[in-house]
Amino acid sequence: MVSATRAARILGVSTRTLRRYTASGVLADRRSPGGKRIFSVVELEALRAEAGKLPDVEGVVLYGRVSSRRQRGEGDLDRQMARLRKAAAGRPVVGEFFDVASGLSDQRRGLRRALTLCQRPEVSVLLVEHEERLARFGTGVMRDVMLPAFGVALEITGTDEDLDASQESELVRDMLAVVTSFSGRLYGERSVKARALTKAVKSTVFSPDL
Numbered sequence: 001m002v003s004a005t006r007a008a009r010i011l012g013v014s015t016r017t018l019r020r021y022t023a024s025g026v027l028a029d030r031r032s033p034g035g036k037r038i039f040s041v042v043e044l045e046a047l048r049a050e051a052g053k054l055p056d057v058e059g060v061v062l063y064g065r066v067s068s069r070r071q072r073g074e075g076d077l078d079r080q081m082a083r084l085r086k087a088a089a090g091r092p093v094v095g096e097f098f099d100v101a102s103g104l105s106d107q108r109r110g111l112r113r114a115l116t117l118c119q120r121p122e123v124s125v126l127l128v129e130h131e132e133r134l135a136r137f138g139t140g141v142m143r144d145v146m147l148p149a150f151g152v153a154l155e156i157t158g159t160d161e162d163l164d165a166s167q168e169s170e171l172v173r174d175m176l177a178v179v180t181s182f183s184g185r186l187y188g189e190r191s192v193k194a195r196a197l198t199k200a201v202k203s204t205v206f207s208p209d210l
Contacts, residue, residue, distance in 0.1 A: 001030070007039040011048055016124065017058075020151030024121040058124040059094035061152075063114045065103065065133045072100050084127050087157040094123050103136040111135075115142075118152045129158040 007027075008015045022029040022037065027047065032038045062084040066077045077098060085093065095117045097110040111134065118126055126147060131139040131154075143154045 001038040004037045010044045016151045020121040023150045059122045060088045060091045060125045060127050061114050061117050061123055062096045062127050064098040118150050125153050125155050127155050
């Protein structure tokens with residue numbers, strides 16, 4: 001048995017690619033008593049001998065999102081996806097996915113399909129314009145735990161300066177959705193307190209002084 005570093009050298013790939021091989025089942029995911037990945041030299045040599053089994057494509061998955069049909073109708077989504085294709089910079093695009101939905105929703109078909117595809121060994125990068133395109137909350141788990149387990153890196157193409165007014169309005173809508181949801185759970189959806197809290201937040205975020 002050899003270490004991940006030695007196994008990567010035998011196959012002539014990076015350790016990140018090696019993680020993709022174990023995540024997709026191309027190689028067995030064995031661990032030493034200390035918890036480190038170890039690999040069978042016999043299996044490595046057999047895999048190297050069958051060059052066709054080695055996924056050597058460093059592919060990219062694109063994911064875009066807008067919150068409303070209006071944004072999609074105005075071309076926001078098309079422009080976002082075009083920028084992502086340009087940012088791929090000649091790398092092979094394995095898949096393109098998008099959603100027209102809130103970043104708070106965990107039922108987005110496009111995101112689920114993108115993350116499923118990221119488990120395949122030919123994918124090395126998930127490309128998004130901003131982390132909040134993935135989700136309003138929990139992106140750290142995707143970035144630091146889920147995707148690295150697949151051997152995939154999250155690549156952000158945009159900057160804070162790129163955020164436009166439509167994206168700011170998305171944030172406001174999502175924030176109001178959170179306030180409405182939690183105030184409803186706390187006080188009851190039809191309670192005076194819940195409605196008063198939601199109204200107070202709306203008046204604050206839409207205040208001309210902000």
